[in-house]
Amino acid sequence: MKENLYELLxxxxxxxxxxxxxxxxxxxxxxxxxWIMGRSTNSRNRIFDPIDGGIRTVAADPSxxxxxxxxxxxxxxxxxxxxxxxxxxxxxxxYDFIAGNICPGYSFEAALATRTFEDDRPNWTPRxxxxxxxxTGAFKMSILKSNEGDEASVLxxxxxxxxxxNGEGRFISTYQGNGNPLPSFAGEPTRVAIDTAxxxxxxxxxxxxxxxxxxxxxxxxxxxxxxxxxKDTIINQYKAV
Numbered sequence: 001m002k003e004n005l006y007e008l009l010x011x012x013x014x015x016x017x018x019x020x021x022x023x024x025x026x027x028x029x030x031x032x033x034x035w036i037m038g039r040s041t042n043s044r045n046r047i048f049d050p051i052d053g054g055i056r057t058v059a060a061d062p063s064x065x066x067x068x069x070x071x072x073x074x075x076x077x078x079x080x081x082x083x084x085x086x087x088x089x090x091x092x093x094x095y096d097f098i099a100g101n102i103c104p105g106y107s108f109e110a111a112l113a114t115r116t117f118e119d120d121r122p123n124w125t126p127r128x129x130x131x132x133x134x135x136t137g138a139f140k141m142s143i144l145k146s147n148e149g150d151e152a153s154v155l156x157x158x159x160x161x162x163x164x165x166n167g168e169g170r171f172i173s174t175y176q177g178n179g180n181p182l183p184s185f186a187g188e189p190t191r192v193a194i195d196t197a198x199x200x201x202x203x204x205x206x207x208x209x210x211x212x213x214x215x216x217x218x219x220x221x222x223x224x225x226x227x228x229x230x231k232d233t234i235i236n237q238y239k240a241v
Contacts, residue, residue: 005171005192009209014039015173016182017087019130020206021139021161022169024197030137030223031169031194032130033206034075034085037214042066047236048217053078054091055219055234061241070118070125076219078134081228083221086129087174090115094131108140109158116154117144122181124151128172134228138162141172145184159189169194197222203233 005020020033036057038044045064048055054076059065073089084094090112097103097111108131118125126145133139140160147153161170170189175182196202199222207218216237223230 002168002191002193003171005169005194006205006209008171008190008192009206012177013211014175014178014182014214016125016175017128018171018173019085019087019128019141020169020171020192020194021085021130021132021141022192022194023137023164023166024194024222025167026197027137027166028225029197030132030134030139030164030225031197031199031202032076032083032085032132032221032223033202033218034087035206035210035218036075036087036216037210038216039214043071044216044238046071046216047238047240048075048219048234049240050232050234054083055232057217058240060236060238063241070120076221078230081134083132083134083223083230084130085132086127088118088127090127090129094129108142112142112144112156112158115144117146121151122149124149124184125182126174126184128174128185130172132223134223134230135225137164137223137225139164139170141170141189143172143185149181167194168192199231199233203235207235 049058094111097107103110124146129142142158172189199220203220218235220233
């Protein structure tokens with residue numbers, strides 16, 4: 001059963017960072033969404049800034065940036081016909097493995113085998129990642145998480161969606177909800193309905209569903225599967241100083 005993505009997000013005060021990947025209703029486009037949320041002043045002091053083939057996070061107000069560790073990175077990069085989206089600097093790790101043709105066909109998994117969860121005791125925030133074939137819409141998702149909060153034990157899960165169905169996607173986030181420590185996402189990425197091929201409309205609906213006190217930035221990419229061309233939409237809660 002496909003869940004309603006917007007209702008899931010609206011019911012969750014703090015899913016943290018999240019990724020949604022899937023196909024539009026008629027199968028003409030692949031849809032990608034990535035967002036960041038924040039509880040601290042440092043986490044909220046960010047915007048998405050476009051770069052060639054993707055986005056980077058930058059401080060909205062550089063004078064208020066306290067610690068760039070874990071919050072400044074490239075969430076989205078494009079290499080050839082692949083879009084890479086993650087919640088950390090593992091974007092660059094995956095990109096480099098694909099660029100170097102390391103473990104062809106399994107560069108995504110091989111790259112993430114070199115990484116672990118974030119070192120933000122006591123949350124040990126999971127690293128969530130996705131890679132999308134811009135020609136077919138086939139995609140992979142991954143989560144690297146601690147074993148029930150054990151900092152010495154990493155669990156690595158990869159999910160391979162080689163033949164996505166039209167109007168369907170998968171959603172994964174760093175957390176199940178708010179808490180102290182924050183509870184990590186558990187289980188397979190949630191099956192959700194994708195109800196539009198319009199990137200701006202998709203972004204608007206997701207943004208409206210995210211908690212207005214905690215949402216920070218949102219990125220949506222709509223990929224034309226006939227041409228491989230894509231259009232990006234960015235929404236930032238805060239403005240650059």
